[in-house]
Amino acid sequence: MDGSSGIGTGPTLLCGDCLTMLAGLPEASVDVVVTSPPYNLKLRYASYEDSREEAEYLDWMVQVAAALKRVMKPDASFFLNISGSPNHPWLPFELIVRLRSLFVLQNHITWIKSITTGQASVGHFKPVRGNRFLHHAHEHIFHLTRDGRVELDRMAIGVPYADKSNIARRGHPRDLRCRGNTWFIPYETVQSRAEKFHHPGTFPVELPRWCIRLHGRAAPVVLDPFVGTGTTVVAALQEGAHGIGIDIDPAYIAIASSRLAKQGTPVSPSAGATIE
Structure with missing residues (x-):
């Protein structure tokens, strides 16, 4: 650990309730938050019970967001990935309106998982x-x-x-234009739940990588308070960032540790402790 900041330079995994773990992180120490919280859609996680009453869920998520705001630097970015469902279509919008008291909605990005143009389909969706x-x-x-x-x-x-x-006509310095707020990032094809680490809500590693790049800071501190199987900390490692992942489930922390080890950065999970 870096004694001056309380945050080290290597990947960090914390096992425990996110509100408890966030309270132990230094104020104004995080550059980028990328997370996909439980959607409250009765998904089957290993430990977490994903079936709160909607009002309770929204109150809880506001608490989490307030805890995240405390650890974010003044110029930090918080990328919140969330989905609704046919039974809960209002959930993402109810949540973002509640968060208006804490944050400004600077951009609303649509993550396209599957798209059909003409007769050609690319990507994957859940029927x-x-x-x-x-x-x-x-x-x-x-x-x-x-x-x-x-x-x-x-x-x-x-x-x-x-x-x-x-490029020349409009005076652009290089052959690049803004991608815009519609991102097509398909999942890699898998044949079994084991290939998704038996987790119901993983996202592709490219998604957090794009968020980190877009924020545009050198060697940033990247936090995911619902890290699950570790995709955000893997992305942070690949982007030269310091990733911090929190999850309540020790089995998911163990998977995240294993994935980091395969990236050449071994860590040893320890419940409720910082691991570098």
Whole structure:
């Protein structure tokens, strides 16, 4: 550990309740928060019971958000990935309105998981049964900041111009334009739940990598208070960042540790302790 800041330089895994663990982190020490909290859709996690009453869930998430705000630097970014469902279509919007008292919604990004153009389909979605609802092919990523004025490195995830004449004609310094607020990041194809580490709510590693790049700070501290099987800390490691992951389930912490070890950075899980 770095005694001056309370945060070390290597990957950190904390096993315990996120509110308890967040209270132990230094104030204004985190550059980027990327997380996908439990959606309260009765998903089957190993330990967490994903079936609170909606009002209780929203109150709890506001508590978590307030705890995150305390540890965020003044120019930090909070990327909140959340989805609704046919039975709970209002949930993402109810939550983001509640968070208005704490943050500014600087960007609303749509994460496209599957898209069809003409007759061609690319990506993966979870089918919805019945005839009333369409399949869910996207999720929300709410980019929250303290004041809405955080400057980003938009070209870090930029895309080349299709019409190269635009580069000189419009005075662009390089062949890149802003990707915009619609991100197509498909899942890798898997054949079993084991390939998703038996976790019901993983996201592709590219998603947190893009968030980290977009924030655009060198060697940032990246936090995921619901790290699950460790995707955000793996992404942080790949982006040259210091990742901090919190999860209540020791089995998921063990999986996250194993994934980091495969990246060449071994850690040893220890309940309720910082691991470097």
